Amino acid sequence: MIPSSIIYFFITIAITLGITVWAARRSSSKEALYTASSGISGNKNGLAIAGDFMSAGTVLGIVGLYFMVGVDVSLYFIAPIAGLGLGLALIVGPLRRFGRFTLGDVVELRLNDSRMRIVLGICTITISIINLVAQMVGAGGLISIVFGLNFESAVIIVGTLMTIYVAFGGMLAATWVQIIKAVFLVGSVILLSILCVVHAGGMGELYAMAAEANTNSRSLFNFGNLDLGLYSSASLTLGLMLGMMAMPHLLIRFFTVPDEASAQRSLVVAITLIGLTMGLVFLIISPMGVAIIGSDPAYRDASGAILGGSNMITLHLARALGGELFFGIMSAIAFSTILAVVAGLTISISSASAHDMVKSLYKSALSEKAELRIFRGAAAATSAIAIGLAILFKHENLTFLIVMGSSVAASTTFPLLAMAIYWRGLTPNGAIVGGAIGLLSSVGLIILSPAFWVKVLGFEEAVFPSDYPALISVPLAFGSAWLTSKVSNSAPAQKVAESNLSG
Amino acid sequence: MKPRILSKPLLITALILPLVLFQGIPEQIPDFVNAFYLGVPGTVWATSGWFVLMILLSWHFGKSNTDYLGEDQA
Numbered sequence: 262m263i264p265s266s267i268i269y270f271f272i273t274i275a276i277t278l279g280i281t282v283w284a285a286r287r288s289s290s291k292e293a294l295y296t297a298s299s300g301i302s303g304n305k306n307g308l309a310i311a312g313d314f315m316s317a318g319t320v321l322g323i324v325g326l327y328f329m330v331g332v333d334v335s336l337y338f339i340a341p342i343a344g345l346g347l348g349l350a351l352i353v354g355p356l357r358r359f360g361r362f363t364l365g366d367v368v369e370l371r372l373n374d375s376r377m378r379i380v381l382g383i384c385t386i387t388i389s390i391i392n393l394v395a396q397m398v399g400a401g402g403l404i405s406i407v408f409g410l411n412f413e414s415a416v417i418i419v420g421t422l423m424t425i426y427v428a429f430g431g432m433l434a435a436t437w438v439q440i441i442k443a444v445f446l447v448g449s450v451i452l453l454s455i456l457c458v459v460h461a462g463g464m465g466e467l468y469a470m471a472a473e474a475n476t477n478s479r480s481l482f483n484f485g486n487l488d489l490g491l492y493s494s495a496s497l498t499l500g501l502m503l504g505m506m507a508m509p510h511l512l513i514r515f516f517t518v519p520d521e522a523s524a525q526r527s528l529v530v531a532i533t534l535i536g537l538t539m540g541l542v543f544l545i546i547s548p549m550g551v552a553i554i555g556s557d558p559a560y561r562d563a564s565g566a567i568l569g570g571s572n573m574i575t576l577h578l579a580r581a582l583g584g585e586l587f588f589g590i591m592s593a594i595a596f597s598t599i600l601a602v603v604a605g606l607t608i609s610i611s612s613a614s615a616h617d618m619v620k621s622l623y624k625s626a627l628s629e630k631a632e633l634r635i636f637r638g639a640a641a642a643t644s645a646i647a648i649g650l651a652i653l654f655k656h657e658n659l660t661f662l663i664v665m666g667s668s669v670a671a672s673t674t675f676p677l678l679a680m681a682i683y684w685r686g687l688t689p690n691g692a693i694v695g696g697a698i699g700l701l702s703s704v705g706l707i708i709l710s711p712a713f714w715v716k717v718l719g720f721e722e723a724v725f726p727s728d729y730p731a732l733i734s735v736p737l738a739f740g741s742a743w744l745t746s747k748v749s750n751s752a753p754a755q756k757v758a759e760s761n762l763s764g
Numbered sequence: 765m766k767p768r769i770l771s772k773p774l775l776i777t778a779l780i781l782p783l784v785l786f787q788g789i790p791e792q793i794p795d796f797v798n799a800f801y802l803g804v805p806g807t808v809w810a811t812s813g814w815f816v817l818m819i820l821l822s823w824h825f826g827k828s829n830t831d832y833l834g835e836d837q838a
Contacts, residue, residue, distance in 0.1 A: 349826060494788030544811070
């Protein structure tokens with residue numbers, strides 16, 4: 262008999278490809294491919310943003326990490342949710358008004374210098390590639406466990422599908438895949454939470470079961486299991502907060518809505534959905550995973566580790582409480598989550614390549630047809646590079662990769678966007694120096710950190726003592742942009758005329 | 765940056781600061797944070813309250829931001 266997860270695997274592929282065919286018939290122009298012609302409503306975009314945030318790594322990873330460090334895991338989603346709140350307060354409205362297709366539009370409009378596109382293009386591609394590799398590494402591991410494929414086949418399938426979605430269906434296909442997945446994900450999390458509480462007989466009983474099943478030496482319900490120290494705690498929080506409000510694949514979603522008010526509306530919807538869903542994951546599903554899966558030897562291998570790794574706890578729990586059918590549905594949702602998120606990341610890389618990088622470097626005017634060819638070519642190239650890097654980094658720690666992407670975003674796109682929007686004194690030279698210093702310092706400190714210098718390169722002692730660079734690299738980026746703007750002779754930022762605003 | 769805009773990031777930073785301190789210097793956490801209330805840990809109650817507050821704040825930000833739609837805020 263064919264396992265239910267395999268059946269749902271093929272159903273997921275069929276549904277997502279069906280959406281792509283439907284979207285491809287409506288996506289012949291640049292506007293359609295890059296931004297779904299800005300025709301997505303605020304509520305639907307809110308669902309898509311929630312879907313982007315709640316990747317397989319976030320939902321499955323939070324439950325897995327809770328199993329090891331308990332309530333300390335809250336920092337990994339509370340800081341990004343706070344970042345979304347900051348984004349709502351500071352970035353989203355002006356971003357939608359100044360931009361049309363990419364982040365490069367926003368800074369170029371303010372500084373009136375085409376070199377800004379190259380700076381933002383490099384930052385966007387770097388951040389999105391890091392995130393894409395993280396998602397692909399997670400996808401390869403998850404698919405190989407759930408569907409029985411080997412890692413390499415899994416990442417090749419994901420890479421091929423994401424190229425098809427992006428090259429033919431563009432933003433419209435990626436958005437609808439994300440919306441449908443978000444609805445199923447939120448519904449499944451609610452259903453699983455209800456099953457957990459009913460099984461335990463109440464919240465107090467649920468926490469008593471979790472406390473009894475905990476095999477760690479420390480309590481799951483006290484802070485401090487991560488042993489971060491004050492610098493790393495503050496730096497990790499800063500990186501996750503500012504990084505979340507500067508992630509290019511999330512920010513370009515605000516170009517898919519018609520105006521500034523819809524952009525703000527979409528983030529309010531997203532924060533509400535993310536808050537509710539992650540709240541249930543943290544408050545109910547995570548402790549129940551410890552209580553049921555942690556205490557049952559049937560879910561352990563010979564060495565005592567959880568079967569398939571701790572990221573599988575949510576899926577094991579779905580099977581334990583909801584049977585094979587629910588396990589199959591949850592597996593399909595996890596798979597569609599991966600596909601939707603990698604498609605969004607590929608769009609941000611392809612649009613930055615075609616609309617920012619090539620257009621700026623190519624001196625004569627580029628026709629729309631040529632730009633779309635570059636967009637599709639960039640999607641295929643991104644897929645090939647991501648497959649190669651995912652295979653190369655398949656043993657790398659997922660949390661480290663995600664935090665790395667977030668730290669680089671916090672140190673590059675965030676300072677550039679914030680200063681371009683709020684400081685009239687920013688000059689093109691200041692933006693270039695600030696972006697370069699932010700990129701070099703964040704990547705440099707990550708390379709010198711224990712997670713890379715010791716664990717990847719094999720040196721005995723790290724040059725930089727923490728894995729989290731944001732507390733140093735973010736002020737460096739802001740400071741160098743400010744200083745260069747003050748001393749350079751280039752023209753400062755200008756007031757944006759109403760006639761130039763797109764929203 | 766105008767004061768009405770600056771107040772929002774300052775408020776969010778103030779809200780997340782206790783979590784940074786709890787994670788950074790856990791030995792300084794008061795006992796009542798780690799105690800159980802109605803069978804549920806205090807840390808879990810605190811996190812739940814934070815979720816509710818953040819959702820309410822985002823609704824407030826979404827509503828108040830519409831007061832200055834269309835302005836160049838530099």
